[in-house]
Amino acid sequence: MRIERATNLNSLKRNIDQDSEAQLKAVKSILTQVREQGDAALYELTEKFDKVLLSELEVTEKEIEQAYSEVDDEMIAIIKEAAKNIEDYHVQQKKQSWFITKEDGTLLGQKVTPLDSVGVYVPGGTAAYPSSVLMGVVPAKVAGVGRIVLVSPPGKDGKLPAGVLVAARESGISAIYKAGGAQAIGALAYGTETIQKVDKIVGPGNVYVALAKREVFGTVDIDMIAGPSEIAVLADETANPVYVAADLLSQAEHDPRAAAVLVTTSEELANQVAEQVELQLKTLPRQEIARESIETYGAIYLVDSLSQGVDVINEIAPEHLEVMTEHPMELLGKIKHAGAIFLGPNSSEPVGDYFAGSNHVLPTSGTARFSSPLNVDDFTKKSSVIMYSESAIEENAKKIAAFARLEGLEAHARAVEKRLGESEHE
């Protein structure tokens, strides 16, 4: 891993997947086909892209039972415990409706209401991610969403992975459908005979899924478009290089475009981590992916002080940040931009990916500057509540009318003035 002074962070700038005109055209055509033909389009496109002719779109109770028999009991217990931890964490995010009253009788407030329905997209292909099912579904469930459905592309055998089905059942899904790609997004946005339209679509996917989500945004709500992910570790001389290297590699194995960065005040640690990375890389099954990530986007930055280190971190705005310093909690106040902050030697990043309870759907590629982890608020919306009293309108109608006239909106002015004792039915 290259070691350098923290002066130029340009190496971290990676572009979000560039979509071609051709891809966008294909996505638009698929969306139109699904909107016009419904289920028939889904069967046809699934045969075309996933190479399987389905007999039905919805996963049956029997398939779910089958999945439970395929996953061993110990693993089911771990999934249950993870789901419980995720629920316990997200329950803390729930917001209450509130109101304030004034002595004149006016009431102002904010009503919090769960969304009616949500669709969770789970990618298929070589990687099956039961943990992503939990992370998408549990917060929606905690928010009180009435109908939560899951869509995921089937394998050539027409099935979804057993782990995905178990996680879906454990997190309280309403229905599971075999559909992937842009066609699944179209079905969730417009509805088909089998798949009802939802209000919001969440979950990661390939470039076609991302483009389709962008296209239907407005018709339904979507979560963020995810880019390549990253980890940054801020460490001083007290950090264990074995831990640091292992955690950097846990991110690097995801994707050749993942970034793993160490920011440290200790040149000794820098050298030891570089050595450890090389050593640990050798025996990794996904060595090739991890090596490409480390060589292209990996870096060790030396800084003069932890304070400068925090500045570098805020500049990067990493998806995951680990702080392995003598007193990590003391730095928390200065850390402005990071999706998830892991403090101390025991908070290895996979702890958050699977088990601690916080969400692993996090803002990537520097968007932690303005975005948040997936959370319960994403599955609710607010309504303002205004109940003006008679004395309040009498006191303020003239002021409100004046403001409306300043903006040239006479009907606005008259509407409030009507409340000032004009004849009831003029």
Next chain:
Amino acid sequence: MRIERATNLNSLKRNIDQDSEAQLKAVKSILTQVREQGDAALYELTEKFDKVLLSELEVTEKEIEQAYSEVDDEMIAIIKEAAKNIEDYHVQQKKQSWFITKEDGTLLGQKVTPLDSVGVYVPGGTAAYPSSVLMGVVPAKVAGVGRIVLVSPPGKDGKLPAGVLVAARESGISAIYKAGGAQAIGALAYGTETIQKVDKIVGPGNVYVALAKREVFGTVDIDMIAGPSEIAVLADETANPVYVAADLLSQAEHDPRAAAVLVTTSEELANQVAEQVELQLKTLPRQEIARESIETYGAIYLVDSLSQGVDVINEIAPEHLEVMTEHPMELLGKIKHAGAIFLGPNSSEPVGDYFAGSNHVLPTSGTARFSSPLNVDDFTKKSSVIMYSESAIEENAKKIAAFARLEGLEAHARAVEKRLGESEHE
């Protein structure tokens, strides 16, 4: 106004402004020019589109003083009071960081951090909306955003409207720039010599502004793309038809594509409101706009019960909802989808546009199903905080590793297992 049974609500479906390929191409070219040429592009494009060659982009202290001398003292006092009311309401929305601890020493939490910088777009042209300045800037200020800048296209005299400048100063803006259209969005997203890049852009604008916001989304955050707005009134026989008609018209005068709808159990009220609308329309300065809106998208729907009325409202998901029934508060629990809910005879919609304190930037065109009024949360982001204890990792490392292996991510599994007493520097 047409009166019909509430069976078919299709008349309310209006499309969000369709953008043409040509418009998108123009916007992309403007964004590129601003990114490449900075200030020079802004001067050139402002001359081209706003017909004025500016001497500088930033509004000077002298211009603000001048604005104060142009707005009368009473109006300044009203703007101050409105700003105070908006602040008082939005302060209630502020969220605290929180944490939970476990007896084993684990700490899990969520850190709430204000955005570093925000740009508020304020449309120019014939309509100047000082109230929109307050609604965009005050919540950002309450959230604790460090730098809040305003951009708005100058008139041919090279000036911004006095009311806009006064509202900007009263709401605590950091800087005001004369720039509009897609070029202003480009400046906020990429930065120029004069205008620093921001993290989020909010505020309504024409189709070019909307397209530009959509293009830069991801580089910066944006608020919702607004469509045509609407009001729905739910009323029984106790409602005053004069009030109902006046409030419907206050929405209709905004835009020929605005929608104003009454849903009522009372045929008598329906007839009286239709009459009143006709009567009140006659003397409105913006009669032409309001009439087109009422004739095209206005409707009175008769329902058999208030319960059916609420169902119709939830189907519409209106931006503004007024409830003028004998006991409006009793219906609040059943109302699921509405941007702002005005209860009782005194809560005329303009009360919320200008003065009560709630935000007037609301989800339009049915997006209240999944979107919220502009609020303090929009100007903050969250970071998860995970501090796992030594005993927690000892207890759970094997489970976490098993979950990682289920997903085929061996480096994840090893990272947590390293914590289980392997040699310090293997």
